Amino acid sequence: MAAAMPWNARVLTLYPAMFPGPLGQSLAGRALVEGRWSLTAVDIRDFARDKHRTVDDTPCGGGPGMVMRPDVLATAIDETLAGAGSAAAEQPLIYFSPRGRRLDQALVHEVKAAGGATLICGRFEGVDERLLQARPVVEVSLGDFVLSGGEIAAYALIDAVVRLLPGVMGAEESGTEESFADGLLEYPQYTRPQMWEGRAVPEVLLSGHHERIAAWRREMAEKITAERRPDLWERYRRRKPAAKD
Template sequence: MMRVDIATLFPEMCQRVLDESILGRAAKRGHIETHCHQIRDYTLNRQKQVDDYPYGGGCGMVMNAQPIYDCCMDIIRQNEEQGRPRPHILFMTAAGQPFSEEKAKELAQYDNLLLVCGHYEGMDERVIEELADEEISIGDYVLTGGELAALVVADSVLRLQPGVLSQPEGYQDESHWNGLLEYPQYTRPEEWNGRKVPPVLLSGHHGKIEEWRRQQSLERTQKRRPDLYQKYKKEP
């Protein structure tokens, strides 16, 4: 059973998302385990301040290394008490490596992950150098904090764990799993607003349906994501 910890200034926000829907049900059934931790609880000052002005000047504030470090070390200790290895530690940063389905599949192989969320203008670089196994970015844009990025990574990794989805096909047929975008999906009624379900999907001929879906997947990828299509065509 995979365990995911998130170190954040907003643990209630993160935990509420993880406790909902598919992931929440999976946790209740014992297929996954999630914990969100308040970095502010590890400050050493009376004001519970977790940030300070950046050296060299500039606008904004930078998160201190000490509370982040102490929070992470306590999470490592909690994992060890469960008999788990040291978590694979990911820092959510705008300068991190781009996240992808391939990276999600790679991370899904770990027993436990620790996702660290920055805020304000970022984190003291020294704590990243001290603890990070990887830095991850979910896109070429900037958020107000790392919480949304951590939830994206946690969701995409945890859904790959055994028992979370009812069938492996729930993710193996989806976009990006095999390098292509997913084919179009339809449900009842057969006609809606003058638009009809493609006849092949009503034929009951599984071979033709699979052929249609693959062709649609190829065409959709070529049209919408030519970069993915070219990469797919080059792969052996």
């Protein structure tokens, strides 16, 4: 049987030296060395049309900052996809933007299942709107804040995907018993020593009774989610009766 193709991230950026960066360390770094995923960092400036390698221009209508040119960026996208094989054209083309769909675990699973993704890291005031209309771009937001560029968002998405790939996590259940796996925040975790600064590990966790432990963890996950993320709790609460049928 032929080996499965590794999940591939193609990152279009003005700063290719930022990659792999932190993705070259820890779980993601080891998985990269093992060939469980691959990374291609593409320098957008390589597709500029002048000797100064210009990728941006002033915004039409005036205003501060600069805007990334659609012609340069479109060429970077098209040539990158053309060189990546036919499967790449069917995989997500993601541009990181505060206007986009919020990055959550459901989206991470979608990107993982696609087998790879092409990630556009914007800079300056963003990219020309016509580029977003002319290519099948999905805008994705890391949260309600502004970064200097999309590279840090790309780190976050890639890391979230890579840890779900087969063989990356140390234990198979690690990817399922954690925050957002079933719509809840994760339950509290404890380890040795049993007593620390007058605080004890909950007795149920030392009981060896797996059903009681599972019930306690579910109860704590529900309690924490309700207190800290009412938006998640409301969605979970609406789904919960159907899940019991």
